Amino acid sequence: MSQIWEPTKKARQESRLMDFARTAENRFNHELPNYDAIHNWSTDYPEEFWSHAWDYLGMIGTKGSKVITKGKLFQDTVFFSDSEINIAENLLQRNDETLAIIWHSETGETLKLTWAELHGYVSVIQQGLIEMGVKEGDSVAAWLPNRPETIAIMIATVSIGAIFTSASPDFGSKGLLDRFSQVEPKVLFATDQYPYGGKWFSCTERLHDVVSGLPTLQGTIVIPYLDKDPIEIGENNLSWRNFVEQYTARDVKFVRQEFNHPWYILYSSGTTGKPKCIVHRSGGVLIKHLVEHGLQCDIKPGDRVFYYTTAGWMMWNWLASALASKATVVLYDGSPFYPTPYSLFDLVDQTSTTLFGISAKYLDSCSKARISPVDSHDLSSLRTICSTGSTLSAEAFDYVYSSIKTNIHLQSMSGGTDLCGCLVGGDPTGPVHRGEIQKSALGVGIEILNENGDPLGKGQQGELVSNTPFPSMPLSFLNDEAGEKYNKAYFEKYLGKWHQGDFAEWTATNGVVIHGRSDTTLNPGGVRIGTAEIYNIVDSFSEISESVVISQEWEGDNRIVLFVIVSESATLDEELKRKIKSSLREQASPRHVPSLIISVPDLPRTRSGKLSELAVKAVAEGSSVSNTEALANPEALDYFVELKELQ
Incomplete structure (x- = not known):
């Protein structure tokens, strides 16, 4: 694949990565070099x-002397076992009148918080939580939009050693309780409504159902999206205004815990069962984020x-950590295409954004909308433009450099909720090649293996693994005392290596291409094919709005079935089918x-906006989807049940 951009020599030499390297050389x-x-x-x-990353990137805490303590198994490796830190202390290093957070809503509302104001917010929330009986090891849950208050609540929670968990307000009560009931939060922060695409929800x-389903709650604080009278949901509820006005801002108290004390609980998608509760380490996630952000x-x-992002996707956690790099965090809540398709680009100019993070799907939508x-x-x-969430096609690279900005570091990256970070990502000092992720992430030893565990060479597709432990490996899963679910999730397939579950290949330039999830890999005639190979071709058709491809068991083998949503002006006739098949045959x-x-009116997607191939496959093969609450639009599956072509 062709080189599409490279940084100037001056930019390379002035990068934090090369400065980090020079100090390490000495x-x-x-x-x-x-x-x-x-x-x-x-x-x-x-x-x-x-x-060196701890020192150079400015971690605050007691470093200790044990950087890595190896255990009997890969997953038993512990980083900085005798170190102590406080996450809030690291996120609040600045305390001045420059901006810490800039927030925009699709409604036109804006809010700016200085570092000093953020300190004040965190202080009063911290006092309130302590008075409500929250202590180290307790859990605090947020069912909130992507607002400054959500970040302030997170920082206040971890300042006292409690554990933070969050979900976006589009979750239904059952989906929320499937998650929060396992965590047993002591305090819940929630909103009364939220806007999306010009509508209010x-x-x-x-909220009444959620509160009644969480018997561990000592209190619920409702943050109104608009300034209005508080709603009544029970005797232990408070309005946000009454909650914060009880206290006067003072210095935030930072109590240091050991490096691997829990910070977050994140959740698996839950489309195939009750969501797994992934407990993430405080110091491990922070230092991983600092390396990804700074270097x-x-x-x-x-x-x-x-x-x-929403507050229910791991990229929200990734974004919040930018405060530890003393950067300003820019938040947006609402539809990225409301009130216009240019809304996020308006935000870039209005806020002087330096790093613009989006999903591959967003770029595809911009391209199809022909905005420039x-x-x-x-x-x-x-x-810098960062993209994750799904594979960024070669055509999307072309779109960025032709229609957004020519001199830009486009960084496609991939990792997951499992590690709250990246396994493969960007190199600000090297060239960008069309359709490729640039490099393995720093501190992560990436291999691509075949089914027998043998390393594969360039151009061969296989399973993405890490052969080295990394700090942000989860601490545990909740309700998995023996670690059986944890081990099965990451270490069952390849002994002594972290198995990510992505189907990938090395490129000729030592980059990486992700071909999709391993559990959605197509297998016609026993040949494994990554779904991204098909999406990259099909989604380039202007007549196709979105698509999902699955492998369906059929007459003793597997057949590929492609579902498409056609654009408003198009029809899936025999000619369009012929063109799609011809392109796939010639280009793949x-x-x-x-x-x-098959043309369908809608496709199911998770709450974080990812299309759910597994849900479609389950219905196509006559199985039920065990947890439709994990889907933002479960009604989309109804159409697939009635399709005669699948019978």
């Missing part, structure tokens, strides 16, 4: 790398970092050609 007597050398050092000498009826995304103090910010917007502040292979192409 300290450890290594030669680290480029990313590959730095990465090799990070995996060959992990104690040196992670120790009430949460009050669901791979080149985030610097004073930068303005944006990611389009390069012609309508300034975007001079923007240095005859094995990629689907047996069936």
